[in-house]
Amino acid sequence: MSTILFVPMPERGHINPSLKMARALQKRGHRIVYCGLRDMEDLIRAEGFEFECLFEHLYPKGFQTEIKARLGSLSGLSRFLYVRELVRKQTRMLESLLQGEFDQIISRTRPDLGITDVLLPETFLVLRGHQVPALLLNTSIPLRWEPMTPPPTSGCIPDGRLSSKVQGALDWGRVLLDAKLGALSTWVGLEPDGLGYRRKLARKHGYPLSGLDFAGRPTGEHDPMLILCPREFVEFRDAKLSIEYHYTGPSIDLQRQEPDFPWERLDGERPLVVCSLGTMVIHPERARRFHQSVADAARRRPRWQFVVATNQWTEETPGQAPANLVSVKHVPQLQMLRRASAMVTHGGFNSVKECIYFGVPMVVLPIQFDQPGVAARVVHHGLGVRASIDELTPDTFVPLLDEVVENPSYRRELARMQALFQAAEQEQAMVEALEKHLRRA
Structure with missing residues (x-):
C-alpha cells in the first residue's frame, strides 16, 4: 500500500x-x-x-x-x-x-x-x-501552451468570427497582458x-x-x-x-455527495433546463442580468421547467418568480443532468464534461479564466451555443434555448462525444x- x-x-x-x-x-x-x-x-x-x-x-x-x-x-x-x-x-x-x-x-x-x-x-x-x-x-484545458483557440461556428460572441490565426495571436496577447498586469498589481499591492x-x-x-x-x-x-x-x-x-x-x-465521480432537492416540484414529462454559473464569485450586475434572463425565459416558455442555482447570489430576483422556475442555493447537478433537456452554464470545465457525459446540450456564457476556451470547444464540436453574458437579454437568451432544446443536431454530436467520454x-x-x-x- x-x-x-x-x-x-x-x-x-x-x-x-x-x-x-x-x-x-x-x-x-x-x-x-x-x-x-x-x-x-x-x-x-x-x-x-x-x-x-x-x-x-x-x-x-x-x-x-x-x-x-x-x-x-x-x-x-x-x-x-x-x-x-x-x-x-x-x-x-x-x-x-x-x-x-x-x-x-x-x-x-x-x-x-x-x-x-x-x-x-x-x-x-x-x-x-x-x-x-x-x-x-x-x-x-491546457490553455497556456495551446497555439490557438478553435473558432466557434455558431451562437458565438463577435471574436468567434476571427480567423484561427488571429484568434491565436489574441490568446497569446492576453497571456502576455495578464503577465504585465500581474506585475503592476504586485507593485500596487493587489497581488503578492x-x-x-x-x-x-x-x-x-x-x-x-x-x-x-x-x-x-x-x-x-x-x-x-x-x-x-x-x-x-x-x-x-x-x-x-x-x-x-x-x-x-x-x-466524473458519480458517487460524490450532492445537496437535497425538492424533486416533487418537477414534472418528468416536461423539458427541464438547468441553469448555473458555478460557485465562483461573479460581478453582481452579471448575476442580476443572468437571473433576470432566466426568470423571463421561464415566463416565455411556460411548458418548460427551469431550475436555477443561485450559488453566491444573495439578492432576490425582481418580480414574482414564475411557477415553472425552481430556485435553490445549490443544485444536485449529476442527478439533474440525468433528466435535463439543456443546461445554461458559465463554461466551467467540470460542468461541461458532465453535460457531455450525460448528453445534455448547452448554452455557454463564459465569464473568466479558462471558460472562453472551453466554450469555444463546445461550439467547435457542435455540442451547444455560446453568448456573452454582458449582452444577455430575454430576446437573445430565449432563441438560444430554443436552438439547443429543439435542434436534434446537438444531441447527435453529443452522442458521439458522449461515447468517447464514457469509454475513457x-x-x-x-x-x-x-x-x-x-x-x-
Missing part, C-alpha cells in the same frame, strides 16, 4: 474532479490523504478520505464563505482595501511555505506520490524537494509577489529555474501533467501542443497509469 497526497485548489471545481481518481486508488488499497484549508475538511471527510490542514492561522474555518460574501458586496475603495488585506494574507501564506509549514505535513504523512493542482506550484516544488514524485493535476517566492522555493528545493514559466509555475516540460479529459475534446484540427500531456477519462471513464486504466508512475518512481 502506498500513501498518496492530494493537494487541490480549495474550490469545488478543483476538488470534485480529483474525487474519482482518489476513490479508485483507495479501492486498490492505497492510503489517500488530502491537504488544504480548513474549509475543505468536512467535504473531504464526508467522501471518506483523511485530511491535513494548512494555514489555519491565516484561513480559519468559514473564511471562504466570508470572502465570497464580502467580495460580492464591496465596491470602489472599500473593495480595493479589502483586496489589499487579502494580499497581505497571501504573502504571509507564501512565507509560511518557505519556512516549512507544508514540509511538516510531508514529514508526518510520508507520501509515496503527490498529486498537486497545477495552480499550486509552491506545493509541487516542496514535494520535489523532499524527493517525493509528483504529478501536476490540470483540472482544465508569487514569482519571487516560487523562485526562492525552487532554489531551496533544487528545482531547475528553467522549468518555471514567466509566472514561476512549472511548465510541464520536466514533469508529468494530467488532463482529466479525452484528447478528442481538448485538441482540434492540426493544433499541436508543445508538451506531452497524460490524458485520462473525464474523472474506466477506473482500471486511470489507476494503472498512476501505479505505473509509482513503480517508476
Whole structure:
C-alpha cells in the first residue's frame, strides 16, 4: 500500500474532479490523504478520505464563505482595501511555505506520490524537494501552451468570427497582458509577489529555474501533467501542443455527495433546463442580468421547467418568480443532468464534461479564466451555443434555448462525444497509469 497526497485548489471545481481518481486508488488499497484549508475538511471527510490542514492561522474555518460574501458586496475603495488585506494574507501564506509549514505535513504523512493542482506550484516544488514524485493535476484545458483557440461556428460572441490565426495571436496577447498586469498589481499591492517566492522555493528545493514559466509555475516540460479529459475534446484540427500531456477519462465521480432537492416540484414529462454559473464569485450586475434572463425565459416558455442555482447570489430576483422556475442555493447537478433537456452554464470545465457525459446540450456564457476556451470547444464540436453574458437579454437568451432544446443536431454530436467520454471513464486504466508512475518512481 502506498500513501498518496492530494493537494487541490480549495474550490469545488478543483476538488470534485480529483474525487474519482482518489476513490479508485483507495479501492486498490492505497492510503489517500488530502491537504488544504480548513474549509475543505468536512467535504473531504464526508467522501471518506483523511485530511491535513494548512494555514489555519491565516484561513480559519468559514473564511471562504466570508470572502465570497464580502467580495460580492464591496465596491470602489472599500473593495480595493479589502483586496489589499487579502494580499497581505497571501504573502504571509507564501512565507509560511518557505519556512516549512507544508514540509511538516510531508514529514508526518510520508507520501509515496503527490498529486498537486497545477495552480499550486509552491506545493509541487516542496514535494520535489523532499524527493517525493509528483504529478501536476490540470483540472482544465491546457490553455497556456495551446497555439490557438478553435473558432466557434455558431451562437458565438463577435471574436468567434476571427480567423484561427488571429484568434491565436489574441490568446497569446492576453497571456502576455495578464503577465504585465500581474506585475503592476504586485507593485500596487493587489497581488503578492508569487514569482519571487516560487523562485526562492525552487532554489531551496533544487528545482531547475528553467522549468518555471514567466509566472514561476512549472511548465510541464520536466514533469508529468494530467488532463482529466479525452484528447478528442481538448485538441482540434492540426493544433499541436508543445508538451506531452497524460490524458485520462473525464474523472466524473458519480458517487460524490450532492445537496437535497425538492424533486416533487418537477414534472418528468416536461423539458427541464438547468441553469448555473458555478460557485465562483461573479460581478453582481452579471448575476442580476443572468437571473433576470432566466426568470423571463421561464415566463416565455411556460411548458418548460427551469431550475436555477443561485450559488453566491444573495439578492432576490425582481418580480414574482414564475411557477415553472425552481430556485435553490445549490443544485444536485449529476442527478439533474440525468433528466435535463439543456443546461445554461458559465463554461466551467467540470460542468461541461458532465453535460457531455450525460448528453445534455448547452448554452455557454463564459465569464473568466479558462471558460472562453472551453466554450469555444463546445461550439467547435457542435455540442451547444455560446453568448456573452454582458449582452444577455430575454430576446437573445430565449432563441438560444430554443436552438439547443429543439435542434436534434446537438444531441447527435453529443452522442458521439458522449461515447468517447464514457469509454475513457474506466477506473482500471486511470489507476494503472498512476501505479505505473509509482513503480517508476
